[in-house]
Amino acid sequence: MATILKVTGLKKAFGHHQVLRGVDFTVETGHIVGLVGPNGAGKSTIMKAVLGLIPTNAGTIEIDGQAVAITSHQALKQVGALIEYPGIYPFLTGMQHLTLFAKKKNRAEHIQRIVAGLGMGPYINAKAKSYSLGMKQKLGIAQALVNRPRLVILDEPMNGLDPQAVKDLRDLIQAEAKNGTSFLISSHILSELEKLADDVLVLNEGHIMQETSMTELETANGVLYTLHTVDDAAARTAITAAGLTLEAGPGLTVRQTTNATTLNRTLVAVVNAGINIQSIDQSHPDLESTFLQMVAQSKQKEA
Amino acid sequence: MGTLIGQELFKLVHKVGTWIAVGVMVVIQFAFIAGGLIYPKVFNQAGMITSDFVADSIIVFIMIASTASIIAMEFQYGTIRQLLYRQYYRSQVFISKLITLVIQLVCLHLIASLVTMVASLVAFPDFDWTAGDHLKNYALTQGGETLTLLLLLSAVLLLATLFKTNAAAIAVGFVGYFLVEIAGTILISLIQKWEWLKWLPFTMLMTSSQILTPGLKSMTKLDLPWMIGLTCAYTVLLTVISYLSFRRRAV
Ligand SMILES: Nc1ncnc2c1ncn2[C@@H]1O[C@H](COP(=O)(O)OP(=O)(O)OP(=O)(O)O)[C@@H](O)[C@H]1O
């Protein structure tokens, strides 16, 4: 599959503060790529660099094979973006904003589609200074999407959106991705990103620590089983004695990944020890726990 | 480029302030026309007509505000990223804004001249444009004032671009304007003491006066062609500095 965005060895420092220390990743055509990382990791900085808005210290950025820099913007013809907060002229209506930015070709149709998709019909002809936070956010997203660009960059797009709007946005993004649009989306709402993204980039300490597909992440993380017994302490000894590893924490939790015998061996060990099992809970470790684990690990390394 | 200018004009015409400014200008023109009719002795008819019934000064204020906000507003409203991430060069974005300002200036002058012409025909039928130096004076006044205005506006643009806020730039524009009106005499007396001061851009704010009153040369110690040339040069210089600060700025 073709690559729409390729970032190689991207470095960026603000004064002495080295924010990006060599960032490499790609976005494939038609993929929705999630970019996650702690506050201040440099997610918005990466996006600004991709859009040629800030000078960088090293590295290359290519959109569809064309280099992008603060002084070369031709490749950005194919790109729509919303960075950090929407840019809104208070004296224009929502409709006027979209008219202003939409290309002439099929303008009315494009505007109509995006207004309907995000449910902005009731207030699209009101002046933007009267908009609420979420209404402004939707207008910002609509401006990024209205020209049906091939690459869309959204920084925290769910900011301030109500649950219905979040779902509308998700449906819209997925529909566009099916038509071949690629997305780079940063978000702290990991549960939402999980539903949406094909690939995930984890940014920490100036590097992309992990670049995986969502399915790979799920398989790698496996499934967690938590046992409840009449005597958890004794069960814990039995399970450990059988050579199995329990997850950290107070509960009796084992993780079954590629080795599909883990659960069975755990149960055998407990039953053989003569301990009654009362119930078993099953859960999938999510992006959130992976994320927290990764950040905790890097903190430990520092300490 | 055409697209960019179109977008700038779209924003301009959809701002209520743009139309209020035009309205205020015309109302003031009418007030002075009425004044001229009621108190023909108090108002100098020829002078009023050649200055477009005070519209010239109103245009200065309107253009100072407009210049200060055309770039600063993009920072203020957070729209600067949307404006700059697209396929255009920053130079194109910058120049499209300059052209928009020039278009606005020309339109304001056209409206003001139109009102003046009609008013002079209807309200002051005795006024004969072809007599004496009226037409020449009118052209020289308008031309000279536009020249100084452009210099003033380039300074306003530079400040607005550097500080990303229109308040400081508007303040400097107004102060600059009153500097010409009031502090011109101070500057002139300073030039008599230290002649090199005449090369400063402030002196060029008197170009329009010297065009109309060539005798000012003994005060400014500059020949008119020099003054006109320097006014243009300073305007270009300040505009280029604005562009350079805009060109590589992280947004
Ligand atoms: N203009 C700037 N000047 C100085 N430092 C900056 C500037 N912009 C960003 N930084 C620094 O760069 C780092 C990364 O900022 P960035 O906004 O990219 O983080 P982020 O990952 O988007 O964070 P968040 O999740 O909070 O949005 C931060 O430490 C920030 O302080």
Ligand SMILES: [Mg+2]
């Ligand atoms: Mg951010």
